[in-house]
Ligand code: FES
C-alpha cells in the first residue's frame with residue numbers, strides 16, 4: 001500500500017502551483033529600480049592578440065552609461081579554480097589566469113572583450129556593435145593530441161605548454177597493471193570519444209548586480225546551483241568583498257545540470273559594475289551566448305584495455321584519456337576527469353588491478369566542467385563499452401560476463417581508492433531482466449526483422465559516487481573547499497517550522513521532499529514545514545546542489561538539526577510534565593511520559609519555548625531553533641542496470657529507441673514520484689548524448705553547433721516512455737536517512753546501453769562493426785554499416 | 788515607437804513599443820507577465836508559447852506591433868480566478884510533468900492548443916505536436932503522460948510513477 005505522507009510517499013509537489021500559473025520568480029523576472037543593462041562584446045575568433053579596443057564611438061551612442069574593457073579589471077582578481085590536481089610526478093597542475101574581461105588575448109569564440117552598460121538592452125547591444133576591435137589573429141589549437149605536441153601554439157603564453165596536468169592513478173599500480181595486461185589470456189582494446197556536450201538548462205543564465213551606497217552592501221541575483229559558493233569565490237577571490245557585505249540570491253532556477261555550479265565572469269561583472277556605477281546592472285544571456293559562454297561537458301578521448309584470464313575473469317584495466325579543459329579552468333574542471341572519473345573505474349566489478357592516466361589539455365574552446373554525472377558517465381561509458389566488446393570477442397553473453405565479475409561482498413575496497421558501503425548488483429540485474437522482459441527479446445527481434453528493421457539489445461551496469469563528500473578526504477585530493485552542508489531548523493511559537501538549507505532546488509522538488517522527512521520525524525503534517533533556500537542572507541552556509549548530494553548531505557544536516565530540536569523539545573516537555581527527559585517519547589506530534597497517559601501536544605511545547613512561564617530557564621534557553629552542519633563520512637554509491645532496445649533502419653542508418661528500462665538502487669527513497677522524474681530526465685539526456693547531441697568546433701575554433709538549430713536537443717518524439725524501478729534498495733550505511741542520491745544516474749547509465757544496443761543490432765545482421773562514436777547519427781551508423 | 792493595444796487574458800492592455808519589440812518582450816517587460824519565458828533566440832524551444840486569437844504562437848517570433856488588436860492568452864490566465872488549476876495544469880501536477888518549471892508555461896499552452904484541435908491525441912500525436920517545445924528536465928515521459936491524462940485517457944498502463 002503506497003503511503004500518503006512522510007518518507008516513502010509521493011505527495012504532489014507544492015512548488016508546481018507557482019510554476020504552473022506563471023508566478024515563479026526566476027532571475028530574469030527580477031527588475032530593480034533604475035537598472036541598467038549590460039551587453040558583452042565577445043570574441044568571434046578562437047585565438048587572437050588584442051591590439052586595440054576603441055570604445056570612443058560606442059560611448060557616444062544613445063543611452064550608453066559606460067563601457068568596460070579588460071583594462072578596468074587590472075588589479076581585480078581573476079576567476080578562481082576550486083580544485084588543484086597534483087600530477088603523477090608530484091607537481092601541481094598548471095593554472096592560468098582567467099580575467100573577467102579579456103586582457104591582451106582572446107582564447108575562445110565567446111571570450112568577453114568589452115561590456116557595454118546602457119539604459120536599455122537594445123542600446124547596449126547597438127553600442128557594442130560600434131566598438132572597434134583591432135585583433136591579430138593567432139592559430140587556434142582545437143585538437144587535444146595536436147595541442148600537446150612539441151611546438152604547438154600555446155593557449156597561454158606564460159605556461160610551459162598546453163598540458164594542464166598528466167595524472168596517474170593509482171601510480172603505484174602502473175607496472176603491475178602493465179604486466180597483468182601483458183600476461184593476460186585475452187585483452188580487449190577500445191578507442192572512443194566521449195562527445196562534448198552543452199548542458200542547456202532551458203533557463204539561460206542571468207545576473208543582476210546591485211549596490212547599496214548607504215550600507216556598502218552588494219547583492220547579486222544569479223542563476224546558480226550554489227549561491228554560497230558564488231559568494232565565497234566572487235567575494236574572496238575576485239572582487240574582495242567580505243561575506244557580510246555581499247548577499248547572493250539564487251531564486252527559482254530553471255535547471256542547472258552542473259552548468260550553473262560555476263562562478264562566471266558575468267556574475268562578477270554585474271556585481272562590480274553595480275558598485276562602480278551605483279546602479280543595478282542586469283545581464284540576460286541569449287541562447288547563442290549560452291552556447292559560447294556556459295561551461296561545456298565531457299569531451300574525453302580515451303583508449304581502454306581490459307585484460308581477462310582464461311576463465312573470463314577480469315584481471316586488469318588500463319585507460320588513457322585526453323580531457324579537454326577548454327581555454328581556462330572553470331571552477332571544478334580539474335576534478336572531473338580525475339577524482340570523479342578515475343575512482344569509478346572499478347565499476348561494479350572485482351577487477352584487481354586498475355591504472356588510469358589522464359592528460360588534461362588547454363585548447364581554444366569554451367571551458368569544460370561538470371555536466372550531469374561529471375566524470376562518472378565518462379568512466380561508465382568506456383568500461384561498459386569495453387566489457388561489451390570483450391563479450392562479443394569471446395562469444396559469451398554480455399550479461400553473463402558481467403554477472404561473473406560482479407562484486408558481491410560489501411563493504412568492498414576497490415583498487416582505485418574508494419570503499420563501496422553497500423550494493424546488490426545481482427538484484428538490480430535480476431530486476432532489470434524482469435522489467436525489460438529480456439526473455440521476450442528474441443521474439444521482438446524477429447518481429448522487427450519481419451518489418452525489415454535490425455533490432456538490438458544493449459545492457460549495462462553503472463556505479464557512481466554521490467553525496468560529495470568528506471571534506472578531509474577531498475581536501476587531500478586538492479579541493480579548495482569543504483563539502484559539508486548546513487541547515488537551520490526554526491520552530492515558531494505555534495509549531496510551524498521553517499528549514500533554511502544550503503541545498504538548492506532547481507527542479508529537484510526539495511520544497512516538497514524535505515518536509516516529508518521532518519514531518520515523519522516529529523509526527524506533524526507536512527504542510528507545517530516550509531523550506532527556504534537560495535539566499536545567503538537566510539541560510540547559514542551551503543555548498544549547494546550537484547553530485548546528487550542534496551538529500552544525502554543537505555538532508556542529513558536537516559535531520560541532525562531536527563534531532564537537536566527534538567532533544568530540546570523533550571527537555572521542555574519533561575519539565576512541564578514533571579518527568580525525566582529520558583522518559584519522554586515523541587510520536588505523532590505528541591510528547592508522552594513513557595508508561596503513563598500524561599502527554600503534551602507539539603504545539604504546547606513550541607509555545608512554551610517562546611512563552612517560557614513554566615520553563616526550565618536555569619537549564620536551557622528559550623526559543624527553538626537549531627543549526628547543524630553535516631560532513632559525510634564517505635561517498636554514497638548508487639548503482640543499477642539499464643537495458644535499451646533499438647531498431648536500426650538498414651537503408652538510412654536511423655536509430656529509434658524502442659524501449660528503455662532502468663533498475664536502480666538508490667538506497668532508501670523519500671519521494672518515489674520525484675525519484676522517477678529524476679531518472680526519466682537523466683535517461684532523456686543520456687539518449688540525447690548517445691544519439692543526438694554533439695558540440696562541434698571546426699579546426700579554426702569556430703563553434704559550429706551554436707544554437708538549437710545546429711545542436712540537436714532531444715525532443716519528445718525522439719524518446720519513448722521509460723520503465724524505471726527502484727525497488728532494489730540497499731540503504732547507505734553512513735548517513736542518517738540511508739539515502740544514496742538519484743539525480744545523475746540516468747545520465748550515467750544510459751549512453752552505453754544505447755551504443756551497446758546499436759552495435760548488437762548491426763552485428764545481428766552480420767556487420768563487422770564493433771564501435772561507433774556518439775552521437776550515433778544516421779550518417780555515422782550508415783557509414784559504419786557500409787564499411 | 789508605436790502604440791499597441793491588445794486584450795491579454797481578458798483585459799485590455801496597451802503600451803508604446805519599438806518596432807523591433809517582440810511580443811514575448813512586451814508581455815514580460817511592459818505588462819510584467821513573466822510567466823511567458825524566453826529560452827532561445829532561434830524560435831526552437833517553445834518556452835514562450837502563448838495563444839494569439841486562439842492559436843498557439845511562439846511569442847518570440849511575433850512583433851508586439853503585429854499583435855495589435857489581438858486576443859492574447861498567457862499562462863497567467865489559465866487557472867480560475869480563485870486559483871483552481873485548469874485540467875491541464877492539474878494533470879501536470881498530478882503526474883509530475885514539471886521539474887524546474889521553465890518550459891512549463893509553454894508546454895501547458897501548447898497542450899491546450901493541441902487538445903482543442905484533437906481532444907484525444909495518441910501518445911505519438913502528442914510527441915509529434917510537442918516537437919517545438921523543449922524540456923531538459925523530464926525526459927518528456929511525465930509531460931506526455933500528463934497530457935494524455937488531461938484528455939481523459941487512462942494512463943495507469945504507462946509505467947508507474
Ligand atoms: S523563446 Fe520562443 S521559441 Fe525559444
Ligand code: FES
Nearest residue numbers: 886890922923924
Ligand atoms: S521542467 Fe525544466 S525544462 Fe522542462
